Amino acid sequence: MFKKILIANRGEIAARIHRACRDMGIQTVAVHSTADADAIHVKMANESVCIGDKYPKDSYLNMAAVLSAAEITNAEAIHPGYGFLSENAKFAKMVKEAGFEFIGPNPEHIELMGDKITAIKYVQELGLPTIPGSNGGVDGVEHACRIAEEIGYPVIAKATAGGGGRGMTIAFNEAELRSGFKIAQTEAKNGFGDDTMFVEKFLQKPKHIEIQVLGDKHGNVIHLGERDCSLQRRHQKVVEEAPSAVLSAAQRDELGELCVKACEKMGYIGAGTFEFLFEDDRFYFIEMNTRIQVEHPVTELINGVDLIAEQIKVAYGEELELKGIKLRPRGHSIECRINAEDPKTFMPSPGKVTDYFTPGGLGIRVDSALYPEYTIPVYYDSMVAKLIVHGANREQAIARMKRALEEFVIGGIKTNIPLHRKIMESEEFISGKYSVKDLEDIIKRVK
Ligand code: ADP
Numbered sequence: 001m002f003k004k005i006l007i008a009n010r011g012e013i014a015a016r017i018h019r020a021c022r023d024m025g026i027q028t029v030a031v032h033s034t035a036d037a038d039a040i041h042v043k044m045a046n047e048s049v050c051i052g053d054k055y056p057k058d059s060y061l062n063m064a065a066v067l068s069a070a071e072i073t074n075a076e077a078i079h080p081g082y083g084f085l086s087e088n089a090k091f092a093k094m095v096k097e098a099g100f101e102f103i104g105p106n107p108e109h110i111e112l113m114g115d116k117i118t119a120i121k122y123v124q125e126l127g128l129p130t131i132p133g134s135n136g137g138v139d140g141v142e143h144a145c146r147i148a149e150e151i152g153y154p155v156i157a158k159a160t161a162g163g164g165g166r167g168m169t170i171a172f173n174e175a176e177l178r179s180g181f182k183i184a185q186t187e188a189k190n191g192f193g194d195d196t197m198f199v200e201k202f203l204q205k206p207k208h209i210e211i212q213v214l215g216d217k218h219g220n221v222i223h224l225g226e227r228d229c230s231l232q233r234r235h236q237k238v239v240e241e242a243p244s245a246v247l248s249a250a251q252r253d254e255l256g257e258l259c260v261k262a263c264e265k266m267g268y269i270g271a272g273t274f275e276f277l278f279e280d281d282r283f284y285f286i287e288m289n290t291r292i293q294v295e296h297p298v299t300e301l302i303n304g305v306d307l308i309a310e311q312i313k314v315a316y317g318e319e320l321e322l323k324g325i326k327l328r329p330r331g332h333s334i335e336c337r338i339n340a341e342d343p344k345t346f347m348p349s350p351g352k353v354t355d356y357f358t359p360g361g362l363g364i365r366v367d368s369a370l371y372p373e374y375t376i377p378v379y380y381d382s383m384v385a386k387l388i389v390h391g392a393n394r395e396q397a398i399a400r401m402k403r404a405l406e407e408f409v410i411g412g413i414k415t416n417i418p419l420h421r422k423i424m425e426s427e428e429f430i431s432g433k434y435s436v437k438d439l440e441d442i443i444k445r446v447k
Pocket of ligand 1: 131156162163164165166200201202203204206208232235275277286287436
């Protein structure tokens with residue numbers, strides 16, 4: 001096994017990766033910016049290297065600096081976490097060329113799936129269902145309008161390079177498409193350096209269901225069931241659960257098997273997630289993420305599997321121990337993303353954490369970047385912790401989440417914990433039948 005791994009990330013995911021490494025007897029190297037000298041991931045790691053200034057482009061996104069840190073510390077492998085360099089094919093390639101192992105898929109697969117248009121075309125050939133649309137890039141707004149006429153409104157125009165809910169616009173008629181298209185295209189150009197857009201049918205009340213897969217270097221692929229990530233604000237996930245309250249075992253098996261087959265054909269290595277929209281009992285592929293996801297813990301808790309450890313073992317060349325095993329969800333798991341933000345205005349609320357008390361007891365897990373007296377810097381994402389629960393069934397998991405949210409104390413800053421309490425009490429969440437539209441309605445009601 002590897003003796004030393006460099007973790008090219010920060011915050012809760014860097015701490016999470018460190019923990020998996022230590023459980024496996026692996027030494028860790030943290031990298032950090034000047035603003036993160038006191039961050040939890042730096043305190044936890046066995047060694048740390050400052051790789052640059054506070055802005056991500058000068059530190060966490062600086063590929064040469066990350067590679068130099070691996071070089072001087074004699075790390076053997078690099079785990080990129082999520083965000084930052086995790087889906088950067090060029091970085092994955094550089095890591096390999098510099099003689100380190102990249103804990104993730106082959107660079108070609110990162111590149112293929114990083115472009116939504118290419119990804120959709122590719123998975124269509126692999127037998128996955130997709131949403132009716134332009135089937136490729138559109139040549140400007142006139143072309144987008146012609147496609148919309150053909151498939152019928154409402155439509156969604158998306159940037160092929162988009163991510164994090166940016167670079168997309170929904171239109172219920174031609175006037176809306178004309179005005180929104182240009183804005184989304186500019187956002188894509190500025191945010192991702194690529195303004196290629198495509199158009200697809202906009203589904204009005206779908207669920208967001210995603211399948212977790214794992215592949216090894218020996219051609220074995222398994223799936224670990226689905227996560228329901230439909231509770232979203234501005235296309236960003238807020239609460240996730242596994243299994244989904246509305247999927248039958250037969251639907252899970254069928255979709256999971258399709259994803260496994262697709263990965264087998266690709267020769268996919270490592271952890272990955274196929275994202276689908278689910279409406280009227282039909283699934284439609286939207287994208288694949290070629291990395292560990294924020295919401296991976298809910299899958300871990302219902303399957304009893306450490307996904308980060310699996311990523312590391314697979315990267316080292318081990319065969320999946322779980323190959324050929326049909327996993328069945330055990331109990332139910334829910335995750336609430338805790339953001340340092342105003343629960344009503346959603347404005348970020350960085351600053352000093354005064355009081356800090358985490359919930360505990362059976363079935364409670366807190367993956368957090370916080371500790372008492374820690375000052376949350378303004379330069380990074382506002383998600384500072386994840387509260388994850390496991391229960392024997394969905395009812396127990398909800399009760400446990402409500403109890404844990406009552407216990408959780410984060411003083412000195414504003415967080416979205418009050419919003420999570422309302423969500424757990426909402427009829428939409430309790431029924432389990434909520435769609436990607438419902439969180440916006442819950443927010444309007446509790447304001
Ligand atoms: P990103 O890469 O920015 O996360 P995705 O393509 O994964 O973008 O979509 C994010 C979210 O946007 C989905 O979970 C869903 O809520 C919404 N969405 C995307 N495509 C559609 C569609 N065709 N119809 C309805 N909602 C959509």
